[in-house]
Amino acid sequence: MNKEVSHKKAFVLGLQHLLAMYSGAIAVPLLIGSALKFNSTHMTYLVSIDIFMCGLATLLQLFRNRYFGIGLPVVLGCAIQAVAPLEMIGQKFSINTMYGAIIVAGIFVFCVAGWFSKIKKLFPPVVTGTLITVIGLTLIPVAFQNIGGGNAAAKGFGDTKNLITGFLTIIIILAIEVWGKGFIKSIAVLIGLIVGTLIAGSLGMVSLAPVAQASWFHLPQLFYFGVPEFEWSSSLTMIIIALVSMVESTGVFFAIGDLLNKDITEEDLKKGYRAEGIAQIFGGLFNTFPYTTFSQNVGLLQLSGIKTKRPIFWAAGLLMTMGLLPKIGALVTIIPDSVLGGAMLVMFTMIAIQGIKMLKHVDFEDNRNMLIVAISIGLGLGVTVYPQIFQTLPETIQLFLGNGIVVASISATLLNILFHTKQRKVVIE
Known part of the structure; x- marks a missing residue:
């Protein structure tokens, strides 16, 4: 169902997209702010303006033009992989050094976008299908952690x-998906979140304190924490993180292209990377964070069946409004982790299924392709479960x-190059 929807329906669908990505968006400022001992005033700014910048970053991708913007129904949020290095930079150097490194990394992404887009030929279905499958599978543990309460180390985890x-929440979403009709079916996740929160409220799991404590209005401020400072090792670290984000975004772009039956060209990739680079520069200037294309919303596009940009424009507008009106933004924070986790599980598994659908186009009669997929998924899941396996290597x-x-x-890219090159040589001989 790739058709335009009314503004009222687009608004509701946009709200659904916002709720799907909200916990991931605010996780980064909460984690970094607490690690760097921010006071309540600074934390309020950090979370609210970060939400505003998520909306702005999303608009940069939606408005395709001559220079940037991929023009696909994508939502941008904070890059979760940036948390640990940003905490390290902030603690070892200063907050201003942290933001200087974000700006440098954003400029780097913008400058290398054209070159990086040329890797498209390295992403045939055997690689993209594997990558999307792994994205979905590696996110599933996050969903389960949320279902348990969010903090696996907490005494009440799994209560x-x-x-x-x-x-x-999962059962509600599944019931609507099976028996729901038309528009109701397309907002199954939103209904699941609302009903799940009401049930949680009846069990005493919902508090309105965050809404009462939030301020009414504030604006983004340039260099809120001070003028950025630049240090080479910090900048290099964030450039590496930016490359990681570009690899992930590439997979998301191809997944959405597959959903829309659209071929993703080098030009599309270049404009998509540039938009992310600009968003990252803004993040550094307004003292928020790096931004990247969120993968969880791919599953939502698959579930809703509505793949136009109009709901995403609404999501971006809502994010920016909530960033300027902290009390409204705080309303979303009352959704319990367990309810979000239930919705996440449905969406993340749908991403994995999308990857498996892409792998249907792969010739598995060729054992080389079988090995590419098997080894790459195995390595991806293994590292996700035990990332500390590389703890003795340089940071x-x-x-x-x-x-x-x-x-x-x-793994998938290198194995594909190795096996296909070898195959071509055998044919020549």
């Missing part, structure tokens, strides 16, 4: 109330190899 609300290398999605993409 009966969390399990009830988490799995009831810079750990930044790459500690990410299951990146490991899987590197």
Whole structure:
């Protein structure tokens, strides 16, 4: 169902997209702010303006023009892989050094976008299908962690109330998907989140305190924490993280292209990377974070069946409004982790299924292709479960190899080059 929808329906669909990515978007400022001991005033700014910048970054991708913007129904949010290195830079140097490194990395992404887009030929279906499958599978543990309550180390993790609300949310979404009709079916995740939150509220799991404590209005401020400072090792670290994000975004672009039956060209990739680079520069200037294309919303496009940009424009507008009106933004934070986890599980598994659908186009009679997929998925999942396996290696290398999605993409790409090159040589001989 790739057709335009009314503004009212687009608004509701946009709200659904916003709720799907919201916890991931605010996780980065919450984690970094707490690690760097921000006070409540600074934390409020960090979370709210970060949400505003998520909306702005999304608009940069939606408005395709001569220079940037991929023009696909994508949502941008904070790059979660940037948390650990940003905390390290902020603690070792300063907050201003952290933002200087983000700006440098954003400029780097913008400048190399044209060159990086030429890797399209390295992503045939055997590689892209594997990558999308791994993206979905590696996100599933995050969903389960949320169903359990969010913090696996907490004493109440896996509490009966969390399990009830988490799995009831899944059941509600599945019921609507099976028996729902038309527009109701397309907002199954949104209904699941709302009903799940109401059930959680009846069990005493919802607090309105965040809404009461939030301020009414504020604006983004240039250099809120001070003028950026530049340090070479910090900048290099964030450039590496930016490359990781570009690899992930490439997979998301191809997944959405497959959903829309659209061929993703080098020009598309270049404009998509440039938009992310600009968003990252803005993040550094307004003292927020690096931004990347969110993979979880791919599953939502698949579930809703509506793949136009109009709902995403609404999502971007809502994000920017919530960033300027913290009380409205705080409303979304009352959704319990267990309810979000239930919705996430449905969406993340749909991403994995999308990857498997892409792999249907691969010739598995050729054992080489079988090995590419098998080894790459195995490595990606293995690293996701035990990222500490590389803890004895230099920290810079750990930044790459500690990410299951990146490991899987590197493995699939290199094995594809190796096997196909070898195959061509055999044919020539």
